[in-house]
Amino acid sequence: MTLAELENAKAESLKEVAAANDAAAVEALRVKYVGRNGSIPALIKAMKDVPKDERPAFGKAVQAWRAEVEAALAAKGAGSSGEKSVDADLTLPGRWWGLGAKHPLSRVIEETARIFGRLGFTVADGPELENRFNNFTALNTPPHHPSMDRSDTFWFGEDCLLRTQTSPVQIRTMMANKPPIRVICPGRTYRRDTTDATHSANFHQIEGLYVDTKPVSLADLKSVLAYFAKEMMGDGVTVRFRPHFFPFTEPSVEVDFTCHVCKGKGCNVCKQSGWIEVAGAGMVDPRVFGHVGYDAEKVSGYAFGFGVERIAMIKYGIPDIRWLYENDVRFLSQLA
Numbered sequence: 001m002t003l004a005e006l007e008n009a010k011a012e013s014l015k016e017v018a019a020a021n022d023a024a025a026v027e028a029l030r031v032k033y034v035g036r037n038g039s040i041p042a043l044i045k046a047m048k049d050v051p052k053d054e055r056p057a058f059g060k061a062v063q064a065w066r067a068e069v070e071a072a073l074a075a076k077g078a079g080s081s082g083e084k085s086v087d088a089d090l091t092l093p094g095r096w097w098g099l100g101a102k103h104p105l106s107r108v109i110e111e112t113a114r115i116f117g118r119l120g121f122t123v124a125d126g127p128e129l130e131n132r133f134n135n136f137t138a139l140n141t142p143p144h145h146p147s148m149d150r151s152d153t154f155w156f157g158e159d160c161l162l163r164t165q166t167s168p169v170q171i172r173t174m175m176a177n178k179p180p181i182r183v184i185c186p187g188r189t190y191r192r193d194t195t196d197a198t199h200s201a202n203f204h205q206i207e208g209l210y211v212d213t214k215p216v217s218l219a220d221l222k223s224v225l226a227y228f229a230k231e232m233m234g235d236g237v238t239v240r241f242r243p244h245f246f247p248f249t250e251p252s253v254e255v256d257f258t259c260h261v262c263k264g265k266g267c268n269v270c271k272q273s274g275w276i277e278v279a280g281a282g283m284v285d286p287r288v289f290g291h292v293g294y295d296a297e298k299v300s301g302y303a304f305g306f307g308v309e310r311i312a313m314i315k316y317g318i319p320d321i322r323w324l325y326e327n328d329v330r331f332l333s334q335l336a
């Protein structure tokens with residue numbers, strides 16, 4: 001481009017800017033002339049091809065063109081110019097990152113603590129790495145019980161394991177306190193299970209324990225669990241007990257909740273039975289009291305335990321336990 005051509009181009013560009021009558025047109029001209037790939041930056045880039053002796057004059061003319069066009073554009077309200085331009089459209093709306101939501105397992109744990117809190121229970125805690133005594137022996141588990149097997153439990157040497165249940169927190173709480181005791185103990189538990197839609201090697205339980213010097217009965221246990229069932233799952237939900245066996249309770253029961261979907265009529269959620277199995281429970285075995293130094297003649301109590309995942313899955317209709325651990329926001333945000 002010769003100097004004369006440059007002057008023509010400049011005059012042409014200024015005419016165009018003068019004629020531009022809306023923001024889009026001004027912006028298009030800004031891009032055309034002073035934008036990153038505009039004609040003025042292109043001329044500056046091509047400067048090395050201009051014969052050396054013409055370069056200063058040519059350079060000056062290009063800079064003058066740039067200054068005049070920028071001034072004309074600015075007068076028309078163009079937002080930015082040449083080198084100083086921000087390469088973003090500041091008029092675009094901001095990006096929405098979404099709100100976080102509380103995890104379903106945290107919800108169930110907090111809700112459980114609130115419900116039992118209204119009945120006078122406090123929350124107790126214990127370590128995930130336990131010893132054999134707290135996780136098995138004190139809970140009256142016979143020495144060769146299969147749950148102690150290496151294929152069922154994560155052992156670290158002879159006396160150290162990842163707790164298989166939250167029941168050892170019962171033991172710790174009783175050893176550290178005198179009755180009356182009313183605690184719930186939420187926490188992580190571990191079993192050597194192969195992961196599938198309903199099993200996980202690392203899951204959560206909530207244990208409950210009530211021990212008192214006045215007589216505690218199975219009826220007390222049932223009423224407390226019935227209250228919990230109604231508060232957690234909704235009106236019309238109650239409990240039934242089925243005889244069962246746990247080493248640390250006698251008698252022991254399995255606890256079913258009325259199906260909260262059909263209210264007991266039978267549907268595909270409860271496999272037409274009207275009931276959903278939820279918890280294990282029973283009256284604390286006198287031998288357990290013996291292990292923690294309580295006089296079994298003077299105290300009585302009940303214990304119960306259930307899986308947090310199980311409650312979350314039935315309450316929120318989650319068909320696969322793995323969804324609870326994948327941290328997929330499409331799943332998690334549904335409870336927001």
Ligand code: PHE
Nearest residue numbers: 165167246280281303304305
């Ligand atoms: N810990 C038992 C289990 O893991 C559940 C349970 C707790 C049963 C308390 C009775 C009393 O299956």
